[in-house]
Amino acid sequence: DKAYDHRRCRQALTRRRIQPRIARRGIESSQRLGRRRWVVERTLAWFAQFRRLAIRYERRADIHLAFSTLAAALIVWRFIERWFC
Template sequence: ASISGAQVHDSRMLVTLLEAVPSVAGLAGRPRKRPAKLHADKTYASRAHRAWLRSRGIAPRIARYGIESRERLGKWRWVVERTLGWLHRFRRLRIRYERRADIHQAFLSLACILICWRYIQRFC
C-alpha cells in the first residue's frame, strides 16, 4: 500500500506499486517478483499501461472504454472494496490527522499488517 497526494490520479501509482511487489519466497525455482495478471477498472485502460504490463510479463485484464462494462469486473472488484472497508475501520486512516506523509504511511502499513494477521488468525 502506498499514499500519494489528493490531486494525483490513481493511474499514476500503478507502476510504483507493481515495482514495489516483493519476491515470493519458499517456492521451487526462481522467486517470482510480479503477479501473472492484473485485474483493473477503466482508470488504467491506457495503451501505455497495457504495453508496460506486457513488457513485464503481466497479462492485463483491464476493462476497455466503450467495449466492456464495469459489471464484468464485479468478481474481483469486491475484494478491493472489502479491503478498503477494512482499512476504513481504522479511524486514524479514514480521517487523516498526520501532516507528515511518512507517519501516515507507517499507520497504513500497520493497518495492513493487522488486517493480514486477523485474516490469517481466523483460518489457523
C-alpha cells in the same frame, strides 16, 4: 467503471505498467469487471475500520505510511488468527 474509458487514462496506466481493467463504452459489459472491483472495495473497507486512516489526521507522509503498514499487519494478523483458530 466505464467513466474511465479514455485514452489518457489507459495511457497513464500503461506508463505505470498497470494492466487496465476498464470496460469499453458500448462494447463490453461491466458485469465481468465486478469481481475484481469487489476485492478492491473489500480491502478499502478493511482499512476504513481504522479511524486514523479513514480520516487522515497525519500531515507527514512517513507517519501516515507507518500507520497504514501497521493497519495492514493487523488485518493480516486477524485473518491468520481466524484461519487457524
